[in-house]
Amino acid sequence: MKIRADIAELLRAEVSHLHIARQLHVSRKTVSATHHALDLPPRVRGGGAPHATIEDAYRAHAEAGDDGHVRWTGYLDGTLPIVCHGGRRTPAPRVAFRLHHGRDPEGRLTRTCDMPGCVAGAHYADRPLREANRRADKAFAAIFGLSA
Numbered sequence: 001m002k003i004r005a006d007i008a009e010l011l012r013a014e015v016s017h018l019h020i021a022r023q024l025h026v027s028r029k030t031v032s033a034t035h036h037a038l039d040l041p042p043r044v045r046g047g048g049a050p051h052a053t054i055e056d057a058y059r060a061h062a063e064a065g066d067d068g069h070v071r072w073t074g075y076l077d078g079t080l081p082i083v084c085h086g087g088r089r090t091p092a093p094r095v096a097f098r099l100h101h102g103r104d105p106e107g108r109l110t111r112t113c114d115m116p117g118c119v120a121g122a123h124y125a126d127r128p129l130r131e132a133n134r135r136a137d138k139a140f141a142a143i144f145g146l147s148a
């Protein structure tokens with residue numbers, strides 16, 4: 001879509017969608033589409049956040065590939081994918097992990113695949129998972145007489 005500079009300017013200044021629509025005589029739909037096209041963080045005030053839950057916000061910017069990895073098309077803090085929801089910023093891997101495992105990660109999350117920036121929930125391990133993997137490696141080594 002073609003982005004109107006005046007709408008973009010007011011959005012960046014965090015003017016509410018309703019006010020922008022009134023001020024510039026455009027529809028709120030146009031304002032909202034511009035907001036989305038600019039990939040600005042969702043707003044809480046002035047029309048409500050575009051995504052009902054943080055999981056929805058994650059899914060809106062997560063693009064599953066054929067290779068099992070998930071690319072992030074949303075906001076980045078440096079190289080860290082960030083889910084912006086309800087005025088808060090959460091690292092996307094934490095949201096992905098919770099969606100995949102049904103629980104919050106414990107401790108630090110580490111990526112287990114080799115695709116930089118991947119946000120597949122299955123491709124992250126937290127502390128309990130890393131410890132379980134280490135135990136499995138040791139058991140494997142014991143069974144096959146390999147030194148761990």
Ligand SMILES: [Zn+2]
Pocket residue numbers: 068069070113114115118119120123
């Ligand atoms: Zn991956």
